[in-house]
Amino acid sequence: MYSTHFKLDIKDIPAYVEEKLHFFGKTEGLEISELSDGNINYVYKIFDREKNSSLILKQADVVLRSSGRPLDVKRSEIEATMLQIQHKLAPEMIPEVYLYDPAMSVTFMEDVSEYKNFRYEMMDRQVFPSFHKQIINYFSKTALGTTDLILNRAEKKANVVKFTNVELCDISEDLVFTEPFNNYKGRNIVTEGNEEYVQERVYSNLQLVSEAMKLRYNFMNNAQALIHGDLHSGSIFINHNGIKILDPEFAFYGPIGYDIGNVIAHLIVPAMVCQVTDEESETKDNFINWVASTVPAILYGFEREFKKSYFDSVQEEVAKNEMFVDWYTRQIVADAKGYAGLEIIRRVIGDTKVKELETIVDHNQRLTVERKLIELASRLIINREEPGTDLHAFLSALNS
CATH class of the missing domain: 3.30.200.20 (Phosphorylase Kinase; domain 1)
Structure with a gap:
């Protein structure tokens, strides 16, 4: 049957x-x-x-x-x-x-019902002081173990074939990397009043579009590790004891930084919404401060933990060259910043919105939030490889 x-x-x-x-x-x-x-x-x-x-x-x-x-x-x-x-x-x-x-x-x-949807928890301005440690632990355990630095090279190549995810990667290649910068399918949804801003700051920004295409090329060709492929806050379930990662149907072999960048983007968006729309309160301050400390803690904590796991796990002596390991991890962090920016822009401009933006009632506040997000995202994309591009400084600007 x-x-x-x-x-x-x-x-x-x-x-x-x-x-x-x-x-x-x-x-x-x-x-x-x-x-x-x-x-x-x-x-x-x-x-x-x-x-x-x-x-x-x-x-x-x-x-x-x-x-x-x-x-x-x-x-x-x-x-x-x-x-x-x-x-x-x-x-x-x-x-x-x-x-x-x-x-x-x-x-x-x-069944993971004892955990709650991370997106809705953040929309309620809940804070999770241990989240950065938990998500770093997830990345450190799952990413390195699926690379050809750990796996037999033939096994890794076989896995790349097994996880070739044509249709869902095509969705990402369009909705994340292409349409937000060239609305060739006419599906973008730009908030009324932001049309000229988007035209000038995104569509006509040749430097931004160039860097976005570099990141798209990396996404399509860098079969670095087995990644989740759609790790937004709705795919993370959380309580004060831990996290559960769900819904990896977009999984494929791609750049490790893509997943990290998605997590960062979905911390930044609710923080920006909170900064612009919430009344002044202790709850607002706590939430903004938590995000402002969590984002850099994830990036630079990942870099430390990944290097530790690398030297503990990688067996091939030639690959344990410290200069190579430094380059390898720096590239992941740079990718993460860039992909965070791309994810933010596509949620603002593209046709797949997030509830944090959709539930803003005041039209002028929504315009302000979206412009601040596009500005921050553009800086992340363009300056992603500069060591001084510190996300804590960017997020501190939320209060300016």
Whole structure:
């Protein structure tokens, strides 16, 4: 019955679970609720109240939910495989996969309901003093271990083929790297009143466009490590004990700095929104100060921890040359700054917005936030390789 893909409805799930996964022992009385919050997948929580046990079922469909456009379900296999690989490298931060069903493009995985969506927590101005240590730990454990500095070179090349993610990389190459700088598909959404600003500061800024294209080229050709590929704050779940990283369906072999830059961008955006829109309060000050210290702590803490992991883990003597390691890590940090800028600009100009911007009620405040973000993002992109480009100084300018 389940040998050919079809989209599961809630009523189909109990029988499907009973056949595929003996997790609950019975399927009568299971409580099933849909948690889907995106455009390309269906997510359900299945709960046995009697045993107080639960799991998540995630299914990839063959079409986009919004438009009905066909989309290859290979992304589902990539996501499940990525979770399994990263769970071995960082089990405390990656949900466990119980079963992957390739015919139905379904992943059964650990329920992480005790963690909350990081985006919404920041929108509530919550602060997490240990987040920089946790995300650095994630990057240090998962990135280096998938490079050919650790893996056998043949194994790494085979992984590059396995994780060739054509359709979803194409989405990123358009929405992140191309359309924000050349609206050739006419899909950009520029806030009314910022049209001339965007034309002058982005579309007609030849230096900015040139640097963005360099970063795009790096994204498309630098198969450095197995990366998440879409590590925004909605893919991070958090509490005061730790984090869980979810939804790596955009995973592929790319530059390590891309994931780091995405995390940084999605800290900067809510901080800028808070600075412009929130009334003066202790909560506002605490949130701004937390972001202003967390962003550089991630960048430069990563550099320290990555080097330590490098010398502890890399076995090839010629690769342990200190000058090479310094260059390697500096390039990752520079990439991270540049990719942070690109992610910010595409969320301001592109057609895929974030709730932090969409929920700004006052039109003039939104114009101000977007202009400040574009200015900061442009500096990050253009000056990314300058050692003095300190993000703490940039974020301190939030209060100016």
